[in-house]
Amino acid sequence: MRMVDIIAKKRDGGKLSREEIEFFIKGYTEGSIPDYQASALLMAICLKGMDMEEATHLTMAMVASGDQIDLSAIEGIKVDKHSTGGVGDKTTLVLGPIVAACGVKVAKMSGRGLGHTGGTIDKLESIPGFNTQLTREEFIRAVKETGIAVAGQTGNLVPADKKLYALRDVTGTVRSLALISSSIMSKKLAAGSDVIVLDVKTGSGAFMKTVEEARELAEAMVSIGTRAGKKVAAVITDMDRPLGYAVGNALEVREAIDVLKGKGPEDVREVCLTLAAKMLELAGKGSFGHCRELAAQAIASGAALRKLEQMIRAQGGLADVVRDPALLPKAAHVKAYRAKRGGYITGIQSERLGIAAMMLGAGRATKESTIDPAAGIVLLKKPGDSVKEGDALMELHANDETLFESALAELDIAVAIGDNVPEPAPLVIDFV
Ligand code: URA
Known part of the structure; x- marks a missing residue:
């Protein structure tokens, strides 16, 4: 079997067999298939897709690339x-x-x-x-x-996923x-x-x-x-x-x-x-x-x-x-984020809020960053709430006061205040 043939097959919209998928995963994990061939196949999969049978073979080949945890010593489901x-x-x-x-x-x-x-x-x-x-x-x-x-x-x-995810990234x-x-x-x-x-x-x-x-x-x-x-x-x-x-x-x-x-x-x-x-x-x-x-x-x-x-x-x-959550780590500094205008909170973009919390030390910008367990943000208002200009909308918690400025600027982008109450969105959308 040759990797180049597998790439060409997927490029032309073909369906890969279990053997071909296993050959790719095994070879890539072991290092016998180079990054450039793996990248070409990944791009072909992105563009041409895989059906459920192929996706299942891919999943199982990835599972087989490393250890599997045996929980049979634990009784019950x-x-x-x-x-x-x-x-x-x-x-x-x-x-x-x-x-x-x-x-x-x-x-x-x-x-x-x-x-x-x-x-x-x-x-x-x-x-x-x-x-x-x-x-x-x-x-x-x-x-x-x-x-x-x-x-x-x-x-x-x-291990196949670790290698593949880094390449996909x-x-x-x-x-x-x-x-x-x-x-x-x-x-x-x-x-x-x-x-x-x-x-x-x-x-x-x-x-x-x-x-x-x-x-x-x-x-x-x-x-x-x-x-x-x-x-x-x-x-x-x-x-x-x-x-x-x-x-x-x-x-x-x-x-x-x-x-x-x-x-x-x-x-x-x-x-x-x-x-x-x-x-x-x-x-x-x-x-x-x-x-x-x-x-x-x-x-x-x-x-x-x-x-x-x-x-x-x-x-x-x-x-x-x-019993006493006050025993959890607490930040040395707490600062309010205040409403820039009055009205109703029409949205708080979660991604921006997450980035602001990360800037305060709650998350990692890179895998190597360290985390401050006490840092983060507490919302005082949520979408749909009415607010007056200057009202505190959030509490920012940080151990390093110099981190507030960039987080506050990120929150300016995250928070939207408008004149009308937003439609409440369902929380649980569907079951599959
Ligand atoms: N999370 C994962 O673990 N893998 C992906 O490919 C995307 C999100």
Whole structure:
């Protein structure tokens, strides 16, 4: 088999066989296929597409490129969840404990934030002492004993994706349905859970800007996962506006704790109950309606909050933060962002808000940047609220006062104030 023939076949719109796809992934991961040939094939895939059979072969070849986690030592059905990335998205911190409190095991590998989107691992590490770097054995033991563990990736999971993603990033080949869905699903499949619920975000702060694009991605990922023998569902949720009020690591942990206490923002609660109910439904706990009830009860009874406390303790963190969130890191400086005019807030662009929070130290501009766990932004008003000129719209939290200026300028672009109340957008848009 020759790589040049595979490239030419896809260039002409042909369908690649399983053998051809495996030849490419194996050769590229091992280094026998050079970057220039891989780039040419990636571009051909971007332009000509792949059908679901090809995308599934691609996903499975990527899974086979590295380690796969065997969770069979943990009894019962194991569930995982993935979000395509958002601003202020603290859902894992809320729904993980809810699902575990309902008796379903949560074995979740999460990532760090990059650019304007946050990552669950950074959020958890804002809890003093919390260890996200568990060995495979520690991870499995924690899930067995506590019913939940959330850790950074262990071992050599999907090395093909690491190499391919870096190449796609610099060759204009990220935007391809087949390449995005195989990249995400290969990592989820290698992580070993039986049930995968995908939270596909859409809107200004998301990767998929329109509902149609989000639906296509959701359908592709569900199809790949189902072909691979897993129970998979997707929920399309809005990321046109930030989720909740807090953006930034410790600030989001605090908000997640609030939601588990039965308080906190209604939008976070709603998205978390919906995703948790889907996870419980696929794990065999009954109808979606019944599972939503179970999830709501887990909050009302305090069981989910206790589960978060257990998880923090099991992973070496200061569990007292659950009772007293003031123990979380706090920024030395807080500054208000004020309304430039009166009217109604017609929009807050999540991507811009995420960038402003990153500028304050809450996120990474590059993979090497360090994070300030205390930094971030707390919204005081949301789209639809009426405001007067000079009203405080947000609180900016930073340890370095010199960072405020650029973040405030970014917020001038993020916030839109108009004369009319905007139409409320649905939060949970569709199920796939
Ligand atoms: N996230 C991923 O993990 N892979 C992609 O290709 C895009 C987003």
